[in-house]
Amino acid sequence: MPEQAGKEKELIYQASARFMGGFFGLLAIWTVVTAPLLVRRFQQGVFREDWLYWFMIGFFYLFTWFWSLGLFYRIAMDADGRIQMKSLRRTLALSAQQILAIEGSRFSGGFGFIRFKLSRESAYLFCRRRDNEIDEILREIRRINPLVKTIRI
Numbered sequence: 001m002p003e004q005a006g007k008e009k010e011l012i013y014q015a016s017a018r019f020m021g022g023f024f025g026l027l028a029i030w031t032v033v034t035a036p037l038l039v040r041r042f043q044q045g046v047f048r049e050d051w052l053y054w055f056m057i058g059f060f061y062l063f064t065w066f067w068s069l070g071l072f073y074r075i076a077m078d079a080d081g082r083i084q085m086k087s088l089r090r091t092l093a094l095s096a097q098q099i100l101a102i103e104g105s106r107f108s109g110g111f112g113f114i115r116f117k118l119s120r121e122s123a124y125l126f127c128r129r130r131d132n133e134i135d136e137i138l139r140e141i142r143r144i145n146p147l148v149k150t151i152r153i
Helices: 017-043 051-070 132-144
Strands: 011-014 072-078 082-089 093-095 101-103 110-116 121-127 149-151
Touching: 011 132, 017 051, 017 121, 072 132
Parallel strands: 072 121, 101 149
Antiparallel strands: 011 072, 072 082, 082 093, 101 110, 110 121
């Protein structure tokens, strides 16, 4: 028991399954509705059956899904300032010192994404901004890294 007294607990925020399901559900509906319409337009000869159009539209669908699967749904931070973010596609491990800026959601009510700006990329976290867990993590990041810029937080 004395060993655990010195350890602080890990801070964790995870987006709700309903929020993520709604986002990916809308993305799936968009794909299922628009793809057959595009195929029909190609069959009607609107794009003159040019393979470059097929390639561009296919790339757009693949890129949209690839990017969406990289959106983070979970963030965990330990007492040392190490952060681990998880998405359906990958896990990102970083330090609070590596975060250059944090931008909150543009939507009222705080639903949407929080953007963590890093040196080489940006990480987007599904969020419901009015949540104590995410507030605690953001406060701790600002405590550890006072140089982090915050917008709409």
